Amino acid sequence: MLNFTVGPVMCSDEVREIGGEQVPYFRTPEFSAVMLENESLMLKYAKAPKGSKAVFMTNSSTGSMEAVVMNCFSETDNVLVIDGGSFGHRFVELCEIHGVPHETIKLNHGQKLTKEQLYEYDGQAFTGLLVNIDETSTGVLYDSEMIGEFCKKNGLFYVCDCVSSFLADPFDMAHCGADVMITGSQKVLACPPGVSIIVLAPRAVERVVSAKVKSMYFNLADTLKNMERGQTPFTPAVGILRQINTRLKEIEKAGGSEAEIDRVAAQAEDFRSKIKELPFEFVSESPANGVTPVHPIYADAYRIFEILKDEYSIWVCPNGGNMKNTVFRVGHIGALTPKDNDTLVAALKDMEKRGLL
């Protein structure tokens, strides 16, 4: 099996080995040390400002998106949401569910956010901004620095969902001024799904500590308090947290976050250059490194996904909603190499020969 989806992705052998071990009890100094090491590497790779904290949530990243909306905003806020695809739209729905007043900047699929568009909202009474830095459904990478400047100028609390862009595209939390960064275990961290990480800059820590949240599991003040000693309020996904530890140290050994970002970028570039002769179009104006959305000019995108899966044992990522039959996505994250791209491209060329493209 060769997996080019955008999560879960291929894991390294070291990470997989831990998955086969017994899961240890976790209220121990040993496990606390693992958690604190995870925190310090996460803060380093996010380039988080001094005084930032990271918490490890046992839920998928949507759970963390929800926790952030619940703990950082209330009915007295008025937030801007960048809605350029299904993940942006998820933030809109979360604001609706939790009664957070909001306005949406709606973008067409594949369209990037320009400075002109954003500054139409300049000088108005907004208090926060929510964006998915890589809108994974369309593969568009938004400019975290440009948006950060806008947030600084307008005093907005700035939330970045970096679930698929963390360690795939350059991101400097301190420099762009993000207050919150969210990511998950099954994307570039290339571990099994089940854990999501929220990095909170000092301003976000302050906000979370004084928030009045109607939730036990999503009370981030409680989570932060436990994390001071490397613990969580409830039983976490202990095995996955150990796998994350191994993976973070693997990245460190291989040259740190920059080296991993370069590796993902090279993997994307390699794939994009190798499919130039196939009857495909790229659909993103500002492509992120983690994923390439592909529009087949003649064939049905979902059918391509099915044939690759059933006849070649290769998984690409189908799209949902109204892009199901027009776009499929190829991921560049996880334990993949240019040689794996060759295997995928050979399968696609074989399909072309068979008249299936």
Ligand SMILES: *Cc1c(COP(=O)(O)O)cnc(C)c1O
């Ligand atoms: C994958 C992803 C998520 C969340 O996915 P879960 O299925 O909840 O883990 C959120 N935002 C973005 C940008 C993603 O790519």
